[in-house]
Amino acid sequence: MIYGCPADLGQKRKCGTFESPEELFAHFEQCHMPQSVPRGLRRPRRILLWAAQMGHEAVIQLLFLKKDPDVEVRDFDLMTPLSLAAREGRNTVVPLLLEKGAKLESRDKESKTPLAWAACRGHNTIVRLLLEKDADLESLDIDLRTPLALAADGGHQNVVSSLLQSGANLKTRDKRSMTPLILAVRSWGREGLVRLLLDKGADPKVRDDTGKSPLDYARERNNSAVAKLLEKGEKSAVDKLQEATRSAWGWSWRVVPDLLRK
Numbered sequence: 001m002i003y004g005c006p007a008d009l010g011q012k013r014k015c016g017t018f019e020s021p022e023e024l025f026a027h028f029e030q031c032h033m034p035q036s037v038p039r040g041l042r043r044p045r046r047i048l049l050w051a052a053q054m055g056h057e058a059v060i061q062l063l064f065l066k067k068d069p070d071v072e073v074r075d076f077d078l079m080t081p082l083s084l085a086a087r088e089g090r091n092t093v094v095p096l097l098l099e100k101g102a103k104l105e106s107r108d109k110e111s112k113t114p115l116a117w118a119a120c121r122g123h124n125t126i127v128r129l130l131l132e133k134d135a136d137l138e139s140l141d142i143d144l145r146t147p148l149a150l151a152a153d154g155g156h157q158n159v160v161s162s163l164l165q166s167g168a169n170l171k172t173r174d175k176r177s178m179t180p181l182i183l184a185v186r187s188w189g190r191e192g193l194v195r196l197l198l199d200k201g202a203d204p205k206v207r208d209d210t211g212k213s214p215l216d217y218a219r220e221r222n223n224s225a226v227a228k229l230l231e232k233g234e235k236s237a238v239d240k241l242q243e244a245t246r247s248a249w250g251w252s253w254r255v256v257p258d259l260l261r262k
Contacts, residue, residue, distance in 0.1 A: 003056060021058040025066070045073040052081035052097065055090035064100060071102045078108040086114035086130070089123040094130075104135045111141045119147035119163065122156035131166050144174045145183075152180035155188030157196060170202045177209040185214040185230070189223040194230070204233035 002017045003024040015031065018024040028047055048069045051059040060081075063069055072080055082102040085093040094114075098104075105113050115135040118126040127147075131137070138146050148168040151159040160180070164170070173179055178186070181202040184193050194214075198204060207213050215234065218227040 001058070003059065004054070021056070021062045024056070024059060025062055045069050048073060048081050049075050049079075049084060052090065052093055053084040053088055055085070055088065055093050057090075057092045057096055060093060060096060071097060071100050072106065074108075077110075080106045080108075080114075082106060082114045083108055083112070083117055086123065086126050087117040087121055089118075089121060089126060091123075091125050094126050098129075098133060104130065104133055105139065107139075113139045113147075115139065116141055116145075116147050116150055119156070119159050120150040120154055122151070122154055122159055124156070124158045124162055127151075127159050127162050131162065137163065137166055137168050138172070144172075146172050146180075148172070149174055149178075149180045149183055152193065152197065153183040153187050155184065155190050155193060157190065157193040160184075160193060160196060164196075164200050170197065170200060173208075177207075179203070179206050179208075182206065182208055182212075182214050182217065185223070185226055186217045186221075189218065189221055189226050191225045191229065194226050198229060198233045204230050 002019065003021060004015075004017055015027065018027060025047065028050070048060065048063055048071070050056075051063065071082075074080060075084070079087075080102065082094065082097045082104075083106060085097060104115070107113055112120070113136065115127065115130045115137075116139060118130060137148070140146060141150070145153070146168065148160060148163045148170070149172060151163060170180060174183075179202065181194070181197045181204065184190070184197060204214055213230075215227060215230040218224075218230055
């Protein structure tokens, strides 16, 4: 396997590639760490952040063997190695970091957890893994969005399905009173995702803080397929309400006279 230097990200000048984790580790430590920082203190932390982001499992294994770094180290955005790996979809690195003691509910400056990042980016394998580890389904970021809301906003149907299977709440609202259904229609408007949310009980008549419903957003975007789904959903919701009302009245007309006679 060939390893690229993490410092190459976003840089025009490249460091080249390395044939082993040991070579990459030595190069990174020698060429990219400030000399003012003690060798045993900050350097392994920075390497761990980069390796987690890039998915270098072997480098992380070597780092823990050689340096025993702080698995909860933070970058400038307060993201931990686990959050970075979850955000970038590093399927082999996430379980490794969890094995090393990474915290499931660490939060960055946006108050996003690793599960929130995985859901936001559509990394379903990582979402399922974190759910198996009992990650918080209803964690809120600074916009009051849950992992389900973030996945719906990103149009990630498989992730939405996984979260719903685990019991995620369909009725949550973000800062703008948007539900997962409104976000799904407003952002990508994918028919399969909208149908899934409706089938699971999402309210098609709900409105956000501007007074718009999912159907309003579908019509604004000329999304006729989703608009038809929502129109059908609204009619079904009205029919259910009318049936419930009729049942309640029928019960009262049968039961109340009997009670009065008693």
